[in-house]
Amino acid sequence: MSAIRFFHMADLHLDSPFKGLFGLPEQNFKKIRTSTFEAFDKIIQKAIQEKPDFLLIVGDIYDGENRSLQAQRRFQEAMEKLFQHNIPVILSYGNHDHLNGAWTRFALPSNVYELPAETSVVQLNIRGQQVNIYGFSYSDRHITKSMIDSYPVAQDQHVIHIGMLHGSEAGDTSHAVYAPFTKDQLLEKNYHYWALGHIHKRQFLHQNPPIVYPGNIQSRHRKEQGIKGFYDVTLSQTSTDLEFVPTSAVVYNTVEVDCTNVFHANELLKKCEEALMLNRGEFGASVVELHLKNIDEQSQSLFEHATVDAWLETIREAEDGIEPMCWVQKLVLHQASILYEHTAATESVMNLMEEWNISEWKDILKELYQHAGGARLIEPLTEQDIKNLMHDAQELLAEEIQRA
Incomplete structure (x- = not known):
């Protein structure tokens, strides 16, 4: 047949x-x-x-x-x-x-x-x-x-x-x-x-x-x-x-830009322009999320005096009128992990957190997990959640040290 x-x-x-x-x-x-x-x-x-x-x-x-x-x-x-x-x-x-x-x-x-x-x-x-x-x-x-x-x-x-x-x-x-x-x-x-x-x-x-x-x-x-x-x-x-x-007439995509050792605004804009041009060549008309990766201490200074919204608007203006269209729907910043030396105070806080067991973490977070509105939106607390919370706490401490 x-x-x-x-x-x-x-x-x-x-x-x-x-x-x-x-x-x-x-x-x-x-x-x-x-x-x-x-x-x-x-x-x-x-x-x-x-x-x-x-x-x-x-x-x-x-x-x-x-x-x-x-x-x-x-x-x-x-x-x-x-x-x-x-x-x-x-x-x-x-x-x-x-x-x-x-x-x-x-x-x-x-x-x-x-x-x-x-x-x-x-x-x-x-x-x-x-x-x-x-x-x-x-x-x-x-x-x-x-x-x-x-x-x-x-x-x-x-x-x-x-x-x-x-x-x-x-x-x-x-x-x-x-x-x-x-x-x-x-x-x-x-x-x-x-x-x-x-x-x-x-x-x-x-x-x-x-x-x-x-x-x-x-x-x-x-x-x-x-x-x-x-x-x-x-x-x-x-x-x-x-x-x-x-068959896609418009492709939704994520585009990444490496910000390592980027110091000047025109350098970053050039990198974004090149990344979007490559995406345009491969996929045609697109709606993209632009992810700025590896933002270190040097490139972080680019965002101290201009908001993310201001950067997004500037990038969109640079793309305006170029065909096929490449609309940047969202700009996401990924800050590299901040390295710092522990002080006696931060060492004490981190050591204390490491001693807490899951029951003690639940007791500390009970207001969040017992809240009628919020509790339905979050999953039960796990060991991995605790590790993530400790990592986030360490980064917050690092930021406070840098501001001090």
Whole structure:
């Protein structure tokens, strides 16, 4: 039997509002605001050019249950283009765009198979090879129960079986836990490929058969760093080939600058400019956190008479108008450890702290850990926490000595 080829994507989040970005020039904000559409357009263009057998979209096509008119119009137009090129699309809706949301509906063309709330199968015949694709759409925003038992076990091994599931691996708390499953439960279904969605980090849970999260197609905030995209999959009953295809219109990234032996402001600005230029060359349009590393006593003087906000504004001004855009969202200073000689007083304090056991530390910190508002936000005190507190106390003592 011949191999089939499909694109596996998830978590498009079309028309994401991109909250938390402030002070951007209008053209930069527009670039970021439309980045989900630009990333999606790249997929449609590639599909039209290369004509895979079908596309799988595994949940969260839209960012919200109201499904904005603009996002629906852009999606419907894209589906019409694929219809004109006879490319089927099998899609499910996830927790963000569940079926019970309130929105003005657009009719999708006949090449689009929208999976219902009940686990169902879509059957395709591709050059004589039957393909069964199983999945469901979220009926409501919160599906916390496992849905895996509703998927049938594959019986006919002359058929290629593919599972679509927008959900979380049991025990993974990196996202809200929806439709949880275990890897063993997926493997028990005897499918040739599991197309997952919901987790925005690209990852393989299993190699053979592949159990795959493609991640989202465009980062939406600073915690979703790196290049995003989808998988171009060639699949037969005996082999699988996956190629990751980047789609990010704007890449969120962390850029580091070494401040060792930097004494003058223009030196630091030059280093920042060079680091951002390298990032621009590698990733294109970007939103970055700029981390100034190894700030020693010499480079520390640069921040004594100018605030971090003033430095951030100066760096942004230097980048203004350079294309592709590289917006510095945040500036983070990393001060090198301060070396100092203990005085008799500091030695006494440190020796006393080293003698405290965990019960004594709990007694000392009881006002914090027993506070009704604060206690819910902090984890129980551990031995490592105590070591960290002692290290922080030592640095504070060092700073007080230098000020004295």
